[in-house]
Amino acid sequence: MGEQVTGIGIVGTGVISGTYLDHLAKLPGVEVVAVADLDISRAQAIADQRPGVRALSSDDLLADPAVDIVLNLTIPAAHAPVHQAALQAGKHTYGEKPLAVDRAEAEPLLKLAAANNLRIGCAPDTVLGTGTQTARAVLDRGDIGVPTAASASFVTPGHELWHPAPEFYYQPGGGPLLDMGPYYVTSLVTLLGPVRRVTGRAGRSQEQRKVHTGPRAGETFPVDVPTHVTGVLEHESGALTTVLMSFDVWAARLPRIEVYGTEGSLSVPDPNGFDGKVELVTASNREWTEVPVAGGYAGAGRGVGLADMARAIRTGEPHRANGTLAYHVLDVLESLLEAAAQDQPVDVASTVDRPAAVPLGASPESS
Incomplete structure (x- = not known):
C-alpha cells in the first residue's frame, strides 16, 4: 500500500503562498492540488508553474473531492469567513494567524468544527x-x-x-x-x-x-x-x-x-x-x-504545522498547531487590548493544554 497523501487546496495566493508552496512540496503526506484567489489570474499563474495544481474558483475548490484540507491564506478580515465556508463544505481547515479578527468570530468556528468532527489548524507553526x-x-x-x-x-x-x-x-x-x-x-x-x-x-x-x-x-x-x-x-x-x-x-x-x-x-x-x-x-x-539542538522538526518551514495536522488526522491523534491553541492566543491578545482600554487587569476566559513537545529527530509523518 502506498503512502497516504492528504490533498491541500489553497485559498488566497498572495506573497505568503509562495513560501507555503515551496515548503509543502518538500513535506511528506501532503500535496497541493488546487489554488483559488479573487484574482483568478494569480491562481492560474501558480497552476501554470506547478504540475498537478489546478486553478479553481473558491466555490469549486471547496467542492472538490480531492481537497481534504483548505489552507486559508487570505487577509485577516477574511480568515473567519473562509474557515467557516471550508468547514461547512466538510473540509478540515488550516490558516495563517490570527484565527479570526476577534473572539466573537473565532469561537463559532471551534464549535462548528467540533460538531462536524473536523479539524482547525492555525499558524504560527514556527x-x-x-x-x-x-x-x-x-x-x-x-x-x-x-x-x-x-x-x-x-x-x-x-x-x-x-x-x-x-x-x-x-x-x-x-x-x-x-x-x-x-x-x-x-x-x-x-x-x-x-x-x-x-x-x-x-x-x-x-x-x-x-x-x-x-x-x-x-x-x-x-x-x-x-x-x-x-x-x-x-x-x-x-x-x-x-x-x-x-x-x-x-x-x-x-x-x-x-x-x-x-x-x-x-x-x-x-x-x-x-x-x-x-x-x-x-x-x-x-x-x-x-545549547545543542534538543527537539523540533529539523529544517522546518511554513506548512510543517499543516503536515503535522494531516498526519494527526490520519492517525486520530491531536495536532499541535490547533484551533484551541490559536483561540487561546487570540483571547490573550484581545484581552490585553481590553486591559489597556479599560485601565484594569482582565481575566483570560479560555485555557489550553501545552501542545505535545516535538522530539529530537521527529518527522511530521511519524511524530
Whole structure:
C-alpha cells in the first residue's frame, strides 16, 4: 500500500503562498492540488508553474473531492469567513494567524468544527522548529529550575516601509499585537503554559501613515489600531511575562524572548523563525552558552504545522498547531487590548493544554 497523501487546496495566493508552496512540496503526506484567489489570474499563474495544481474558483475548490484540507491564506478580515465556508463544505481547515479578527468570530468556528468532527489548524507553526522546541526541552528537563518570569519584545518602525499595500496591518485584525503577537504568545504558551490574566497599556504615534514602496508610494492611509502595546501576562503556572509589541520604534536592543528561572536564564530565538540559537545561563555557569539542538522538526518551514495536522488526522491523534491553541492566543491578545482600554487587569476566559513537545529527530509523518 502506498503512502497516504492528504490533498491541500489553497485559498488566497498572495506573497505568503509562495513560501507555503515551496515548503509543502518538500513535506511528506501532503500535496497541493488546487489554488483559488479573487484574482483568478494569480491562481492560474501558480497552476501554470506547478504540475498537478489546478486553478479553481473558491466555490469549486471547496467542492472538490480531492481537497481534504483548505489552507486559508487570505487577509485577516477574511480568515473567519473562509474557515467557516471550508468547514461547512466538510473540509478540515488550516490558516495563517490570527484565527479570526476577534473572539466573537473565532469561537463559532471551534464549535462548528467540533460538531462536524473536523479539524482547525492555525499558524504560527514556527514553534515546531528546533528553536522553540530546543528551548522547550531545556525547560522541561529543569535546566533553569522553576520558570518564574519571561520577557518578549518585537519592535519595528512599521511595515509600510517595505510592503506595497500595508493598510491591512493597521486595520482591525492587524497592529503589532495581532500581527506579530501570535508568534510570541504561541511560543510563550508552548514554553510556559496558558495565560490566566493580563494587564496592559496601548497607544499610537500617528493617525496617518504613508506607503514607502511600490506603485502607490507616497499615498497616505489611516491608522485604526494601537501601534504600541505593552503589558504583563500572568501564566497559570504563576510565571509573569513582560511583553512589548510596537510599530513605533526605529531600533532597540531587546531580547526576542528570554525565560528566567530559579536556577538560570534561557535565551529563545526569534519565534518568527523555525530555528536559531538557544543560549543558557545557570547558577553553575554564569556565561551564556549555546545549547545543542534538543527537539523540533529539523529544517522546518511554513506548512510543517499543516503536515503535522494531516498526519494527526490520519492517525486520530491531536495536532499541535490547533484551533484551541490559536483561540487561546487570540483571547490573550484581545484581552490585553481590553486591559489597556479599560485601565484594569482582565481575566483570560479560555485555557489550553501545552501542545505535545516535538522530539529530537521527529518527522511530521511519524511524530
